[in-house]
Amino acid sequence: MSDDVSQIDTKVRALRRTVNAIALSLVAAITILAPLGYGLIDYRYEETHASFRAKLSASRVAQYIYQHSQLWQYQTARIAELIRLTELPDNAGRYRVIDQAGKVVLSEDAVAAYATMTRTVPISVAGVSIGRVEFTVPLDSMIQRLGIATLLSLLLALCAYATIRIFPFRVLDRALEGLDSAHRMIVDKNAALEQQNHELMEREQALRSTKAMLRQRSEQLLEAQHLGKIGDWSFRLGDKTLWWSPEIYQLLAYDPQSFRPERNAVTALYVGDSARRLQQAQAEVMRTGLVNSVDIKVKRGDGSIGDLAITSKAMINADGGIIGLSGTIQDISARKSAEAQLEKLAYYDPLTGLANRSLFHLEISELMVRNRRTGSDAALLLLDLDGFKEINDTLGHGAGDELLRKIGQLISQALGPGNFLSRLGGDEFAIVLSHPTPRSEIEQLATTLLAAIAGPIALERGEAAISTSIGIAMIPRDGSTLNEILRSADLALYRAKEDGRGRYRFFEAGMSAAVQHKMxxxxxxxxxxxxxxxxxxxxxxxxxxxxxxxxxxxxxxxxxxxxxxxxxxxxxxxxxxxxxxxxxxxxxxxxxxxxxxxxxxxxxxxxxxxxxxxxxxxxxxxxxxxxxxxxxxxxxxxxxxxxxxxxxxxxxxxxxxxxxxxxxxxxxxxxxxxxxxxxxxxxxxxxxxxxxxxxxxxxxxxxxxxxxxxxxxxxxxxxxxxxxxxxxxxxxxxxxxxxxxxxxxxxxxxxxxxxxxxxxxxxxxxxxxxxxxxxxxxxxxxxxxxxxxxxxxx
Structure with missing residues (x-):
């Protein structure tokens, strides 16, 4: 009997060491991998954001240099106006613009942070690198978030360690002590009975401690879900009603007493094609058993539209069969709003609200592809204001910005719907007539635009008398690529200014040699x-x-x-x-x-x-x-x-x-x-x-x-x-x-x-x-x- 007890004791102690190793491994995994994964994702986000800002600024500066290639190194204020995204906070990053010779053209104040990230993008004009843009963002906020994630991971790991180690170890210890008690019972039955009573009391205490820990962990998880705007849901096959956690009711602004989450009622909340995409994602989960996530739009109880990320995973029974779905719902409206704002900054001019140069390039490139397929014609009109710099210098940049906004409105009113208008930067605008238009109608439109801008324009600080010159190029006659059509329109605009300004000119083949000589x-x-x-x-x-x-x-x-x-x-x-x-x-x-x-x-x-x-x-x-x-x-x-x-x-x-x-x-x-x-x-x-x-x-x-x-x-x-x-x-x-x-x-x-x-x-x-x-x-x-x-x- 003693030998059997000794063997069992040896096995139990080996099992104890194994469980202890598993607990420590789990703690290490939770403590290290969770913050590491979060940190890598956050760092990648900051890196992508910095690279995007640097590329966007380099593109703006390159396009400005393309139009004004001679003095851009000395136009510090203008370069700063092009690259600064005024909708973002001042601590969003700082720029440096450096020409090919290493001269610093623009250097903003250093970022006030202990840790920073710098991304450099070359400034390329016509395939030639003429400088670079450096964009530096602070990483202090990311480090703070990583610290918080690390603390939460450590707390969760301690809970897991305590749960795994204390309860099983107590059970193993008690089992081992039970064997000892059984052995002693042969020797002394009374002592064994007394020991069993004592063990029962200790076991009850251990169970109470474990329950308290589990309750604390549950509360912590609920708080984490609240902070992350996350709720749980589940649905069993054959049921008509989904189960929603209280957090989901709160996220979607529905009263649990009055709204019953039946499947049809929930489906009716989805906006646009959200229901179809969610059904496709969940069908994929049922087919493969893999976790799937999809972003959708939903109508909240207060009438607003929110963005949600719904994660779905299969519920498996003891036989391995799928009996339903469960998952989480996270409110990602803030992230989607930020993405929309970044897209707006990337493709729209913040001063006039018109399309910017990047969107103009996309529009005209797609137009040329479409025209090559259909064989139809189009036209490009480049407008450059005459004497704008003098108004800017005498009345100030505030008046210049006001003038640009009003001129954008005048052009839009004269142009009417159906055509594409963009501000390419500075005082230059572009119009794309995407549909075939007779030359006489283009001339009439150009005359209308000249007349609309020629009159005195009322500003807060007085009146501004200004005119514009227009260069017109026909697509695809005057160019079959984006660079060719822009060059033709630029040459026509140059000729309009040479001929006295305040007029329009169509591109002609003979313009090229004379203008290129001057350039x-x-x-x-x-x-x-x-x-x-x-x-x-x-x-x-x-x-x-x-x-x-x-x-x-x-x-x-x-x-x-x-x-x-x-x-x-x-x-x-x-x-x-x-x-x-x-x-x-x-x-x-x-x-x-x-x-x-x-x-x-x-x-x-x-x-x-x-x-x-x-x-x-x-x-x-x-x-x-x-x-x-x-x-x-x-x-x-x-x-x-x-x-x-x-x-x-x-x-x-x-x-x-x-x-x-x-x-x-x-x-x-x-x-x-x-x-x-x-x-x-x-x-x-x-x-x-x-x-x-x-x-x-x-x-x-x-x-x-x-x-x-x-x-x-x-x-x-x-x-x-x-x-x-x-x-x-x-x-x-x-x-x-x-x-x-x-x-x-x-x-x-x-x-x-x-x-x-x-x-x-x-x-x-x-x-x-x-x-x-x-x-x-x-x-x-x-x-x-x-x-x-x-x-x-x-």
Whole structure:
């Protein structure tokens, strides 16, 4: 008997070790695998979200660069506007935009988090990578969620361990003690009976403890379901009624006292094809025995529509047969709403509510596929606002955004239903006429759009007068791919702007070569500025008639193209203005001219003014005063020797306030200001008295034919007298004849400039002319003056 008890004891103890190992394995599995799985899913979600945002931003920036490829590295504010998704909170992530050379174009404030994730996406335009977008998101929230999941998993594991270990071990211990008691009963029956009573009491206590633990675990599971918006359900085959847990009634806002979850009543709650998809999923569960989950829409008791995730699994009896279904219902409305919002951000412009560039690409690509199949025609209209940037700069970005919204509404009203309208970015819109439309109707639509946008548009801060240009391309005649049709429409739009703006143009085959030539020149000019290759400065002397000396030089830009040779300023200056390179070009020549003037001064030459032309774009679109301060500090040139020549085109009404402020700041720096080309632009005597000009540079139109026209002489004499009366220095440009010099001497003009004395030339030659000319020319009339001047310079 003792041997049998000993063998049983050995087996029980082995079983005890096995159960203990199983309990520990289960605890480890629950504690590690559950948080690990949750963490991997959450990390993947954050990674997908960050990658999506980075790809979306890279796509926006790439499309913007496609339209404005020359200055995108300097359009920090515009890049920030394109990539920032304003509907998401500020802590949703931060961007960095870096060009191919490694220059940081845009860098937002660092993400305030202990842990972050960065995803990088290249910016590709026409298959060429020109930079990259980095998007960084904080991971602190994910780590917090993972910590909570880990704590819950640990709690559940402890409950499972306690349940598995304590109760079975108690049973095994009692069984082992029972065997001992039976053995002792042979020896001492009374002691055995007493021991059995004691064991019964301990067993009752163990059962009470186990029940308390199970009750606690159930409460914890119910709380977890409540937090996760999850409820249980079950259904037995043959029954008409489903069983719902209280959580489901709460999730669906139905009263358990008044609503009976019969199968037909529940099916009637499903919206759209939800019932069909759920039935298909549950049929699959019945067929395969595998768990299945499906997302559906359901009508709640309060009338609202909610999104649910229904998980179904088979209920199996002891014989292995399926006797019904059970599962869970989770409310996923918040997640679905977030997904819908992300989709809206991905395909719709948040400012105007119109389709964005991504949705436009999808629409036109599908249209071209459909048209190739059916053989039908369509049309693409690209609209670009004329003068929008000036309105943005003068009235502010808030007014610019308001204007874009109103223009989107005007286009929608003029377009009518049935056609596709999108905002491609900035001030560019696109219309797709998906149905075959005669050319006459397209022209009528374009005329209507031009008229709708041409009128004054009321804004909160005043009125904005604006127009638009339209480029039209026919599909598939003008392109069989997305890139081809966009290129054709762009070329037509470029021609419309070149022809005067505020008009429309259809694409024509001949447009391509001329526009591509200008685009190639624009690219080469940008490279010349960036690499400082091919650009040079020529200097034209300015003669002071009262002293017969060179008082200064005007710095003039020259460009020698590596293959085309010398490019006329009349060609590349307008090109620089239209492609927004004029600001970089103006700053370049300002620095070069100031450096050369200081170099002459350091070499012991007499102080001479250096005059540099300033573009209107430099005043409107850059911090020009800071640029001038930086150039003067870097070169060491005395401010009074720098003369900035500004044309009358600066003095348009909408920019007068800004120009006045800039000129006052420049004047305080001590530089000289000259009003260039006086008499050819916005001529107004008010400007001469209100703005701090030191010099009046008279356009050559006043001197043409002056020798033979008394009327012309009177007009010039009056202009000179006007400037002298205001205390300004008079500079006459375009002097080419000796008799013109004689007349200017008679009218007491201060300074003259023109081919009669010298053409613009390189710095060394200009200095040689000044040295030879100063003080060696006598004042004489007619040809004598010319002869003396030529003699002075050899």
């Amino acid at each position: 190639a020149l624009s690219r080469d000019l940008r490279a010349a500025i960036t690499d400082n290759v091919g650009l040079s400065v020529h200097y034209q002397p300015q003669i002071e008639l009262s002293s017969d000396r060179v008082a200064g030089f005007e710095a003039l830009m020259r460009w020698s193209h590596p293959t085309l040779g010398s490019i006329s300023p009349a060609e590349f200056i307008p090109l620089a203005e239209s492609s927004h390179l004029i600001c970089d070009l103006g700053l370049w020549i300002l620095r070069e001219a100031a450096t050369q003037a200081k170099r002459w001064l350091d070499a012991g030459e007499p102080p001479r003014d250096i005059a540099v032309n300033v573009s209107a774009a430099q005043i409107w679109h850059t911090d020009f005063v800071s640029d001038v301060v930086r150039v003067l500090e870097d070169t060491g040139l005395p401010p009074h020797l720098l003369c900035l020549e500004l044309t009358e085109s600066l003095l348009a009404d909408h920019a007068e306030g800004r120009v006045r402020n800039v000129l006052m700041q420049l004047k305080r720096l001590g530089v000289t200001l000259a009003l260039d080309d006086f008499g050819t632009g916005y001529s107004s005597l008010g400007y001469l008295t209100q703005l701090p000009f030191d010099k009046l540079k008279i356009d050559r139109v006043f001197i043409d034919g002056i020798a033979g026209s008394e009327r012309s002489r009177k007009l010039l004499q009056g202009v000179i007298a006007l400037g002298r009366g205001l205390g300004m220095t008079l500079v006459m440009e375009g002097v080419e004849r000796a008799e013109e010099v004689d007349i200017l001497l008679e009218f007491d003009c201060d300074v003259v400039q023109g081919f009669f004395f010298a053409r613009p030339t390189v710095a060394a030659t200009a200095l040689d002319f000044a040295r030879a000319f100063d003080g060696k020319v006598e004042r004489r009339a007619g040809a004598g003056f010319e002869t003396a001047a030529r003699a002075a310079v050899g």
